[in-house]
Amino acid sequence: MVIKRKVAVVGAGMTLFRRRMLETGKELCFEAASMALESAGISMRDVDAVVLGSAPDAFDGVHMKGEYLLDGAGGVGKPYTRVFVGGGTGVFAPIAGWWHVASGLFDTCLVVCEEKMSSLHPHPQYAFWGIFDHTLERPLGVNLLWIFALEMRRYMHVYGISEEEIAHVAVKNKRNALDHPCAQLAAKITVEDVMRSEPIVWPIKRLDSSPPSDGAAAVVLASEDTARRICKEPVWIDGVGWSIDSAYWTDRELAYPAYLAEAARMAYRMAGIEEPRREIDVAEVYDPFSYKELHHLEGLGLADKGKAAEMTVAGVTARDGDMPVNPSGGLLGVGNPIAAAGMMKVCEVFWQLSGNAGKRQVKKDVRTGLAQAWGDLMQFSSVIIMRS
Amino acid sequence: MKEGVVKKGQDIGVGRGIEPNPVGSKYAGIEVKESDLRDGRYMSIRYSAMFRYRWDTGIAVGRFLEGLRDGRIVGSRCNVCKRILVPPRVFCELDFAQIDDWVYVYDTGRVNTYSISYIDKQARRMSSPVIVAVVELDGASQGMGIMHLLGEVRPEDVYVGMRVKAVWRSREERKGAITDIVYFKPL
Numbered sequence: 001m002v003i004k005r006k007v008a009v010v011g012a013g014m015t016l017f018r019r020r021m022l023e024t025g026k027e028l029c030f031e032a033a034s035m036a037l038e039s040a041g042i043s044m045r046d047v048d049a050v051v052l053g054s055a056p057d058a059f060d061g062v063h064m065k066g067e068y069l070l071d072g073a074g075g076v077g078k079p080y081t082r083v084f085v086g087g088g089t090g091v092f093a094p095i096a097g098w099w100h101v102a103s104g105l106f107d108t109c110l111v112v113c114e115e116k117m118s119s120l121h122p123h124p125q126y127a128f129w130g131i132f133d134h135t136l137e138r139p140l141g142v143n144l145l146w147i148f149a150l151e152m153r154r155y156m157h158v159y160g161i162s163e164e165e166i167a168h169v170a171v172k173n174k175r176n177a178l179d180h181p182c183a184q185l186a187a188k189i190t191v192e193d194v195m196r197s198e199p200i201v202w203p204i205k206r207l208d209s210s211p212p213s214d215g216a217a218a219v220v221l222a223s224e225d226t227a228r229r230i231c232k233e234p235v236w237i238d239g240v241g242w243s244i245d246s247a248y249w250t251d252r253e254l255a256y257p258a259y260l261a262e263a264a265r266m267a268y269r270m271a272g273i274e275e276p277r278r279e280i281d282v283a284e285v286y287d288p289f290s291y292k293e294l295h296h297l298e299g300l301g302l303a304d305k306g307k308a309a310e311m312t313v314a315g316v317t318a319r320d321g322d323m324p325v326n327p328s329g330g331l332l333g334v335g336n337p338i339a340a341a342g343m344m345k346v347c348e349v350f351w352q353l354s355g356n357a358g359k360r361q362v363k364k365d366v367r368t369g370l371a372q373a374w375g376d377l378m379q380f381s382s383v384i385i386m387r388s
Numbered sequence: 389m390k391e392g393v394v395k396k397g398q399d400i401g402v403g404r405g406i407e408p409n410p411v412g413s414k415y416a417g418i419e420v421k422e423s424d425l426r427d428g429r430y431m432s433i434r435y436s437a438m439f440r441y442r443w444d445t446g447i448a449v450g451r452f453l454e455g456l457r458d459g460r461i462v463g464s465r466c467n468v469c470k471r472i473l474v475p476p477r478v479f480c481e482l483d484f485a486q487i488d489d490w491v492y493v494y495d496t497g498r499v500n501t502y503s504i505s506y507i508d509k510q511a512r513r514m515s516s517p518v519i520v521a522v523v524e525l526d527g528a529s530q531g532m533g534i535m536h537l538l539g540e541v542r543p544e545d546v547y548v549g550m551r552v553k554a555v556w557r558s559r560e561e562r563k564g565a566i567t568d569i570v571y572f573k574p575l
Contacts, residue, residue, distance in 0.1 A: 016417030022430055023418065031416035061437060118420075125511035134443050135453070136475055136566050137535060141509055146520045147535075149503030154522075157501065157548040182415050201520075202504040202543075215417070246481050250522045250533040251473070254501060 008227035008234035011040025012347040014217035017335030020118035026072030032216035048106035053093030053113040055338040058127035087375030090342015115337035145201040158255035159306025167194035169290035177329025179359035184335035215337035239271030239385035260299030260381035281366040284345035342373035453564040493527035495554035539571035
């Protein structure tokens with residue numbers, strides 16, 4: 001593998017995450033992109049290429065969202081592309097931006113991720129119905145939470161994990177989000193609150209779930225020469241990885257995300273990481289549901305199989321723990337405008353590694369961080385390793 | 389927007405309800421609450437889409453549906469990895485080999501995992517929950533399952549590993565659909 005140039009994140013921006021926002025998708029893109037450009041100290045004229053990430057079109061009821069969002073994302077008159085891998089989009093879009101620059105094709109690339117889920121009534125859940133097999137799954141009346149609950153139950157069964165242990169993730173992340181100025185669902189809650197919240201699709205309960213949201217987030221990427229010229233604290237993208245398993249999800253072992261282990265191996269190899277648990281200082285892993293944070297920590301090799309819950313209960317993954325996980329507050333606390341939520345994680349790692357995370361700054365000295373997202377039919381993962 | 393005629397070039401200002409971002413926040417975004425829409429504080433536009441589709445079954449699922457109409461579950465066998473695949477396909481996604489070897493598997497199996505849904509596909513609360521499961525079918529390779537519903541059992545009595553059997557619609561009612569199996573019940 002030959003990577004032509006190093007790539008840095010030199011700026012980041014995001015909007016508030018809320019259940020419903022007045023701004024259109026284009027306007028949200030413009031706000032997040034403008035903030036990212038401003039923080040990088042460059043203007044749209046300095047941007048060579050633009051990558052857009054957005055999840056299912058059905059939320060907005062606008063087909064070909066890439067073209068719809070183009071003007072707000074700053075892609076006019078530039079090489080512009082939309083990438084889409086479901087929930088994994090938010091970390092995959094910056095990977096696409098990375099190869100734009102790493103390949104030597106462009107010196108700078110703006111990556112914008114947007115989601116406006118509120119347009120669909122009565123609930124954005126209905127859009128997910130359309131991702132299921134039309135002949136074999138939809139006639140059963142499927143909703144997206146069915147399959148996550150099936151995965152959670154399988155995970156609990158194989159490793160003997162309790163709902164209470166899993167609830168600790170929601171407690172931690174919603175509390176972390178109290179320090180995030182964009183957060184939608186920050187709260188001080190207890191494990192008992194989670195356990196008492198209504199079951200949506202058991203074992204998933206209301207407080208185990210991230211909300212539907214509107215929002216956008218963006219980063220500016222630059223080649224090494226450019227980054228050193230314009231940025232005092234560039235954060236380098238040292239490893240990227242992605243992988244996907246079969247869409248025949250009922251034929252897979254759901255207790256362990258093997259596709260994520262594969263994506264992580266790719267990213268660790270590129271970044272020269274041999275012992276992820278010792279070398280990763282802070283991780284933003286995808287947490288649309290509380291069990292997913294644990295599932296993903298295990299897939300990433302940051303916890304032994306079936307042991308992430310124990311780690312969480314022991315406080316290892318707290319913001320002041322040995323392995324801070326989701327110091328931002330994650331999707332559970334900050335919100336889940338799908339593609340923007342993954343990108344929010346990349347922004348958070350950038351802010352953490354450049355020492356600009358404010359009240360969310362983790363206690364320990366951080367040099368190496370990881371962002372990860374997950375999507376499609378519980379089968380895809382994208383991983384980015386960043387270093388200051 | 390203010391009512392009435394506006395002169396060309398006149399600054400008409402910011403319309404009612406479109407306020408700048410909260411003081412002290414550098415993050416953009418104006419939250420809209422349900423009550424804001426009810427009260428007409430902000431405008432919105434309603435739209436419903438209606439698309440009609442006629443999906444082809446394909447070769448493999450077509451055979452599967454024919455099997456269901458006959459009260460049997462069809463799988464296919466890959467001659468490279470020897471896996472018996474359910475639902476069947478005409479290719480093996482692991483070996484990327486063509487498959488033309490069709491087998492029947494049993495309508496009995498084991499619950500691989502299950503969940504209990506209190507909401508419908510539009511996230512509306514249902515009056516009574518449905519039990520959803522991945523059922524590993526006997527005769528298929530280990531780990532091969534299909535998603536379906538469980539019936540004739542209370543949610544609290546379901547467990548991973550529970551033996552189950554398909555409950556079929558009557559021959560006259562079957563039409564070649566996944567719903568020709570009403571649900572799986574404890575064996």
